[in-house]
Amino acid sequence: MSVPRAGLHADTIAAAGAALADEIGFTELTMGGLAERLGVRAPSLYKHIAGQDDLIRRIAALAYVEIADAIGTATRGRAGRDALAAAAHALRDFVLTHPGRYAATLGLAPTGPDDPIAIAASRGLGPFAAVLRGYDISPEKMTHALRALRSLFHGFADLQAAGGFQWSTDVGESFEWLIDLIDHGLRHAA
Numbered sequence: 001m002s003v004p005r006a007g008l009h010a011d012t013i014a015a016a017g018a019a020l021a022d023e024i025g026f027t028e029l030t031m032g033g034l035a036e037r038l039g040v041r042a043p044s045l046y047k048h049i050a051g052q053d054d055l056i057r058r059i060a061a062l063a064y065v066e067i068a069d070a071i072g073t074a075t076r077g078r079a080g081r082d083a084l085a086a087a088a089h090a091l092r093d094f095v096l097t098h099p100g101r102y103a104a105t106l107g108l109a110p111t112g113p114d115d116p117i118a119i120a121a122s123r124g125l126g127p128f129a130a131v132l133r134g135y136d137i138s139p140e141k142m143t144h145a146l147r148a149l150r151s152l153f154h155g156f157a158d159l160q161a162a163g164g165f166q167w168s169t170d171v172g173e174s175f176e177w178l179i180d181l182i183d184h185g186l187r188h189a190a
Contacts, residue, residue, distance in 0.1 A: 057116070092157040
């Protein structure tokens with residue numbers, strides 16, 4: 001994918017970096033490899049992006065927005081277990097389809113409330129918060145519930161993406177069982 005220099009800007013570079021990370025793996029993503037993919041020399045990238053850390057943060061922000069959009073679209077008009085299942089499947093599908101850009105979201109700390117990572121991460125959690133409001137989760141328990149959902153669904157999707165489920169039982173059935181378990185727990189926690 002060669003991009004004309006006139007079309008080279010931070011958003012284009014981040015999107016290309018996200019696609020490359022999905023293809024080759026997040027840990028293999030380098031500025032040099034990205035420059036080669038874009039058909040430019042690495043110094044051209046530094047006119048738009050400060051370096052590897054900036055690239056990763058931009059990819060993470062992009063991924064959070066894409067996750068929010070996918071979950072928001074999937075849950076629109078749904079409630080209860082249907083909304084929970086739609087959100088869970090949307091997140092799992094995103095992790096399996098975009099493993100590189102999803103990996104960029106892990107372990108980043110926002111530098112402040114105006115940091116694009118903080119804003120995008122908050123947007124990424126919004127659809128899950130909407131699902132939880134349908135379970136009448138109190139505001140003081142919302143953070144705990146969000147952490148639980150993210151941990152469970154992230155853990156499952158991450159294990160699946162890494163080939164961690166080797167038993168003969170269908171992985172989709174196990175995922176539905178997890179959704180039922182969480183639905184039951186949320187109904188009783190409210």
